[in-house]
Amino acid sequence: MTKPKAYTILGFKPNDPPAIQELLQGLKPMQDFVGGYIQMIPFTLSADQKSKLQATFNEEAGMAHKSHNYPKNRKFPYEPGYLRGNFFVTKVDRNGDPESLTDADITIATKYFEGTEL
Numbered sequence: 001m002t003k004p005k006a007y008t009i010l011g012f013k014p015n016d017p018p019a020i021q022e023l024l025q026g027l028k029p030m031q032d033f034v035g036g037y038i039q040m041i042p043f044t045l046s047a048d049q050k051s052k053l054q055a056t057f058n059e060e061a062g063m064a065h066k067s068h069n070y071p072k073n074r075k076f077p078y079e080p081g082y083l084r085g086n087f088f089v090t091k092v093d094r095n096g097d098p099e100s101l102t103d104a105d106i107t108i109a110t111k112y113f114e115g116t117e118l
Contacts, residue, residue, distance in 0.1 A: 005024070005025045006022040006023060006024050006025065007022070007023060007025060007090060007098060007099055007100040007101075008020060008021070008022060008023075008090075008100040008101045008106075009021050009022075009023045009033075009088040009089065009090050009098075009100075009101065010088060010089045010101060010105075010106055010109050010110065011023075011033065011086070011087075011088045012073055012074055012083075012086065012087050012088065012089075012113065013073070013086050014071040014072070014073045014084075014085070014086075014118075015071075015117070018109075018110055018113060020101075020106060021088075023088065023090075025098075030056055030088075030098075033056075033086055033088055034056060034057055034058040034061075034085065034086050034087060034088075035058050035085060035086060036058045036059065036060055037058065037059040037060065038056050038057070038058070038059060039056070039057055039058070039059040039062050040054050040055065040056045041054065041055045041057075041076075041078055042054045042092055042096070043055065043077070043078075052091065052092045053089055053090065053091060053092065053101075053105065053108075053109060054089065054090050054091070054092045054096075054098060055076065055083065055087055055088075055089055056087060056088055056089075056090065056098070057083050057084070057085060057086070057087035058070060058084075058085045058086070058087075061083070061084035061085040061087075062083075062084070070084035070085035071084060071085065072084050072118035073085060073086070073087060073117075073118060074087075074113050074116045074117060074118065075116035075118065076116075082118055089101065089105075089109045091105055
């Protein structure tokens with residue numbers, strides 16, 4: 001039996017510092033982390049636009065009429081301007097699938113979200 005593959009993420013929970021974690025591949029581990037159905041937003045933080053990252057969060061936390069059930073977590077440059085509940089950041093391959101963050105990606109994402117706690 002093959003061991004399920006995992007990838008490195010940067011996890012964010014309200015009121016906690018970001019945490020480097022391993023997450024098993026597949027929909028269920030992603031849903032377990034965010035606490036429900038997932039929504040993903042790709043973004044780029046590097047000046048050369050080569051490091052394509054993705055924030056994965058609870059779909060309901062992104063809906064205005066349901067978001068009050070989730071605590072605000074971090075500021076984010078997309079409407080409504082912040083992310084609620086648990087979310088995590090991964091790198092994205094050319095097919096849009098999540099893959100492990102590199103040390104450089106972790107440094108960039110950690111600095112980006114530093115001081116954005118809500």
